[in-house]
Amino acid sequence: MNFHLKVWRQKDTNAPGTLEEYEAENIPAGASFLEMLDIVNAGLTRKNIEPIQFDSDCREGICGTCSLTINGIPHGKGRGTTCQLYMRKFQDGETITIEPFRADAFPVQRDLVTNRSAFDRVIQAGGYISERTGSAPDANSVPISKVIADQAMDAAACIGCGACAAACPNGSAMLFVSAKVTHLGLLPQGKPEKNRRVLSMVRQMDEEGFGNCSNYYACEAVCPAGVPAAFIGRMNREFTAASVKEMLGMSV
């Protein structure tokens, strides 16, 4: 298969970027999107053009490293990560535009590589259960209903790729944050810190420059882990309840 590529090239965070055009030739239909880029890069190197820099690691859809906006859609069409997109899903001869994930809180570092450390800082703000290694009770001492455990798992499945924020017209990270708030908030182990957690994670999210949710649901549509947008409503309820407690001077 052959493709005409328009690829975002940008030297560093402060330099202006442009869309450069390249040809991708003789690409096997069974190649993944990233393998197509590998082939293009080998060709560019031979032609003395610096290869396109893009992030990827596990290449099996779980690590959340790959992060391309393909024809305007984070991770491209279909449900899944960029690495799980196969060239057979494109038309032969198609023009494909490739850009980095775009959100105010994800500055471009080079070409298609963005800095998503804002997500790490949001987790550091409270996305954990404070417990000391060695102090845990027996794992079966607290039964958790299968329904709750499954729901917590649905939320915990988030891979932290950032597609949600990149797809959102507001650059909102509420799907990401609500997934962690929901995962931990549902489980009995996470309840003691529930209020503090939601307050500090949401505040950190705002501080990082992520926008607010105005119900576009673009996040849910592109999420490769299938995290439902309903969790955002759940987080809003938790946040409101915790804020009221805080305003009333109750300890959170």
Added chain:
Amino acid sequence: MTLDSKIPPGPLDKKWTTFKNNAKIVSPANKRKFDLIIVGSGLAGASAAATLAEQGYNVKCFCYQDSPRRAHSIAAQGGINAAKNYQNDGDSVYRLFYDTIKGGDFRAREANVHRLAEVSTSIIDQCVAQGVPFAREYGGLLDNRSFGGAQVSRTFYARGQTGQQLLLGAYSGLSHQIATGAVKMFPKTEMLDLVVVDGHAKGIVVRDLKTGEISTHAADAVLLCSGGYGNVFYLSTNARGCNVSATFRAYKRGALFANPCYTQIHPTCIPVSGDYQSKLTLMSESLRNDGRIWVPKRKEDCAKEPASIPEADRDYFLERKYPSYGNLAPRDISSRSAKEVCDEGRGVGPGGLGVYLDFADAIKRLGQKTIEERYGNLFEMYQNITGENAYERPMRIYPAVHYTMGGLWVDYNLMSNIPGLHVLGEANFSDHGANRLGASALMQGLADGYFVIPYTLGEYLTTQFGKKVDPKHPAFEKTLQESKARVQKLIDIKGTKPVDEFHRRLGLLIWDYCGMARSSEGLKEAIGKIQQLRAEFWSDLKLLGTPDGINMELERAGRVADFLEFGELMCLDALVRDESCGGHFRTEHQTPEGEALRNDQDFAFVSAWQYTGDGNLPNLVKEPLVYEQVKLATRSYK
């Protein structure tokens, strides 16, 4: 050189307790005075960083990924073993220990494995307390599944994403410690070398992958948690970035590399489809709980639609050869059996390199819904990659490189022969012998990080009071300059071939000569070919761009340069180990039925290799494997 494994005295099941009762403890006031470097943020690295920081040490943690949450532990699918015996099916610490020793074909260190089995139960408690959403039964208690090489159900799981959930648990603990300031995290930072001061590991050289800056960091001890070397095969189930550089650089600074030829070929991966491919995808071994593996009995049937082949014309070869374990035979045996039937010409799919993994019976027995619940994401993944629906047509699978049992040599305290240098998780050699059982990698990574190193690190640190290293010691500057020169040397080659081409060719060599079957003749040939390829690399590599800023080709070139040296060491180890054991199958040594033929008389030892300079043969140091408890037996899964 002799190796002291520092195994505590006393009966096997009391050794760890004896050790803990007598362990040297660093008091809370003194912990604050010690700086630790941890390289890697996977299960071993993140759990060690979180736990040691929480205890009061000052930790610096480095990873090449853009976030510690992306380490490759995240890709483990199936589960984690623990001797909880929640199923009341006869499991015990001893049974988990014995299964692991036997699974490793009696080439692991007894005392380490027993300790692993002992602490396994605490790992599950710890993870549940962290909020890891393990699968549960309707009554609210934890569910288990069975895995290869075991006759009990002791594997805990979180859908097909157990590694992800365990890593995110450890990452949450790590994040908590980063927030308190106890851990300073350096993402997108790769270790280039180890700094050894007066014989002790006291720091590392790193390259900031964003800016290209190369700098040094000093500490009182260094912990390598940098994973395995499966990417020496180019195509493996490892992430693209996984590499041997941290451990191999330590080897070149004097740390012994143990059993490099022990690699694990996982039986259930999606077969290779073309030479453009950049990695292989694993289908969790848990699928073998419900899937049945077969090929047609006759070559002529291979091209037929599988459903059209009647039962009588199918060869369920694992069930036939190993009736008591069946489709759950250990990984090395299952992989080799698949290779055998494909070598006989009975493989299916493109190139005849595949066998069927069939769920038709399980769907009939349990219904599609149950199968979907158990393996839904794996079936989806399979369909996405191959375009086939495995609910309707059996999966095609073939073995692929997945894990490496070899690694840096460590003693009972997880310290290498370089004082101060500790090695955890897949990066060390100690627990899995010549073959690892499924669901045991996650167990070992977390055991080392949460429950072993916090106790054993004191043995070294208590000898280091008042001996803080001076970061201006000339060893730091010297190692820094050597690393910078090496990077520049790669840039200056200015040849004609991109780095992946060398990596791919190296991978094919290793797969052909040091993969599922090895022979003296082949290994000797491979060593010559690797040397040639290495020479070609250093004269014909083409790298564009500068060492400043993001340059991923440069990162890969540095890693491939190390693989090109390491591959030779691996073949040498395979050549010297003139027996078959576990994943190391020497064609000269097999039973009439084609099973691995061990030679305990001559080879019941750990091969630890000592670097003696470029171009010289490394020195082989042997640690004899002394079994106090188990009797060496021929592994049988029949």
